Amino acid sequence: xxxxxxxxxxxxxAKISKLLDRAEDPSETLEYSYQKQMExxxxxxxxxxxxxxxxxxxQLQSQKLEQQVVKxxxxxxxxxxxxxxxxxxxxxxxxxxxxxxLQGLDAQVAELEGQQQSMTENQQKLQAxxxxxxxxxxxxxxxxxAAEAQVRISEAATxxxxxxxxxxxxxxxxxxxxxxxxxxxxxxxxxxxAGAFEDLTQLGSGEDDIDRQLRALSSGSQxxxxxxxxxxxxxxxxxxxxxxxxxxxxPSEGQSA
Amino acid sequence: xxxxxxxxxxxELPDGETTAQLNALDNDAVAxxxxxxxxxxVELFGQIVAFVREHGTRLDANDxxxxxxxxxxxxxxxxxxxxDFSGDGLIPD
Numbered sequence: 355x356x357x358x359x360x361x362x363x364x365x366x367x368a369k370i371s372k373l374l375d376r377a378e379d380p381s382e383t384l385e386y387s388y389q390k391q392m393e394x395x396x397x398x399x400x401x402x403x404x405x406x407x408x409x410x411x412x413q414l415q416s417q418k419l420e421q422q423v424v425k426x427x428x429x430x431x432x433x434x435x436x437x438x439x440x441x442x443x444x445x446x447x448x449x450x451x452x453x454x455x456l457q458g459l460d461a462q463v464a465e466l467e468g469q470q471q472s473m474t475e476n477q478q479k480l481q482a483x484x485x486x487x488x489x490x491x492x493x494x495x496x497x498x499x500a501a502e503a504q505v506r507i508s509e510a511a512t513x514x515x516x517x518x519x520x521x522x523x524x525x526x527x528x529x530x531x532x533x534x535x536x537x538x539x540x541x542x543x544x545x546x547x548a549g550a551f552e553d554l555t556q557l558g559s560g561e562d563d564i565d566r567q568l569r570a571l572s573s574g575s576q577x578x579x580x581x582x583x584x585x586x587x588x589x590x591x592x593x594x595x596x597x598x599x600x601x602x603x604x605p606s607e608g609q610s611a
Numbered sequence: 612x613x614x615x616x617x618x619x620x621x622x623e624l625p626d627g628e629t630t631a632q633l634n635a636l637d638n639d640a641v642a643x644x645x646x647x648x649x650x651x652x653v654e655l656f657g658q659i660v661a662f663v664r665e666h667g668t669r670l671d672a673n674d675x676x677x678x679x680x681x682x683x684x685x686x687x688x689x690x691x692x693x694x695d696f697s698g699d700g701l702i703p704d
Contacts, residue, residue, distance in 0.1 A: 357637030358644070358692065359659070362617070363681040486620070486672035493673050513675035516615065524618035527684060 370515040384491040387518050391484045394525045398480060401532030402473045408542040409466040412459055419456045423449055434584055442584070446577040462542075469535050476528050480521075487521050490514050613670065614663050615678035616685060622667025629666050636662060640692075649689040656692070660685045 426449035433441035494514045612630050615621045624630060636659050643651040659682060670676070683692065 357634070357641040358656075359614075359637050359680045359682045362683045363678070366617070366681045367677075483618075483620075489672045490675060493675060513677045516677050516681075520615065520617055523684065527618060527686070 366516070366519060370519050381495040384495065384514065384518070387522075388484070388488055388491055391487065391521055391525060394529060395477070395480055395484060398473070398477050398525075398528050398532050401529075401536050402470065402477060404540075405466055405470050405473060405535050405538075408538070409463060409470060412463045412466065412542060416456060416459045416463060419452050419459065422452050423456065426452065430581075431584060431588070434581075434588055439581070443577060443581060446580050450576055450580075466538070469538070473532065473535065476531070480524055480528055483521050483524055487514075487517050490517050612680065613676055613678045614667060615681045616660060616663055617681055618684040618686075621670040621674070621676075621678055622663050623670055624663065624667045633659065633662055633666075644689070644692050652689050652692060656683075656687065 426445045430442045430445035430449065433439075433445060491514060612624050612626050613621055614624055614633070624633070636655060640652060640655040640659060643649075643655055663682060
């Protein structure tokens with residue numbers, strides 16, 4: 355077969371015969387290769403663990419931000435009930451900013467979730483492949499020690515060599531992907547170390563930078579409409595003094611800290 | 612004919628018509644790579660992999676026969692296929 359597969363077959367087979375030519379003792383080579391595969395599989399597992407850790411960290415962060423949203427909403431209502439519209443507006447502006455960050459965070463969590471799934475599948479496939487190789491390796495080792503017809507052994511060695519090269523290729527591709535994902539997981543780490551998340555939950559603590567001011571501008575209309583809604587709710591429910599209207603989802607101060 | 616899908620496993624395909632069909636798909640895939648047509652390559656390469664899976668019987672893990680043909684890994688990208696043609700294979704040394 356000429357085409358793509360023909361070219362690919364030729365390359366693979368050339369590598370295999372090089373591999374087998376170098377081997378003095380086939381069973382030793384096969385054993386070494388198997389050990390190597392197991393080691394590499396551990397690396398793939400480690401990469402997966404990193405992704406899971408990064409995802410959990412982001413989820414925790416997301417929960418904190420959600421609490422922040424609830425808290426800011428409660429504060430806005432309280433401020434409005436107390437007649438301080440400016441304070442209520444500030445709280446709603448912060449809430450809007452936190453919600454924007456929350457969306458970004460949730461998208462990242464979803465992405466990591468997808469990566470985790472594909473890595474888990476990949477790992478399972480690799481494990482099955484290594485198992486298949488182990489099985490083949492045992493068959494050829496038995497044949498080799500029995501010193502049967504030399505021709506049959508070399509034919510079988512080609513088959514095992516092919517499997518060995520193939521596991522190697524699968525492993526290499528899995529590791530490449532793992533490295534990519536690891537880099538992403540590390541980026542999350544770095545971000546957290548740099549205090550990006552801390553900063554974000556303490557938004558508007560007095561020193562707004564340009565970015566935040568711009569964000570405040572764009573969220574301005576949303577804040578306005580929310581403020582109006584809150585006022586209307588207060589007016590409707592405001593017959594019984596001291597109550598905070600229908601914002602039932604807000605927990606107490608202590609919980610959200 | 613024994614066909615291996617790299618990183619996946621070996622399949623036995625009946626010789627004759629089936630092999631000819633696979634060969635035709637393979638040649639079309641090469642043409643797509645040479646024409647720089649990524650979409651067409653992705654489509655054809657997907658068809659090749661699906662064809663082997665559909666028409667072939669999985670070989671037992673203890674089967675020690677070598678393959679007649681090796682199909683590149685199912686997740687081979689267009690770039691990799693191009694690279695493969697320039698001589699440097701996908702297989703590391």
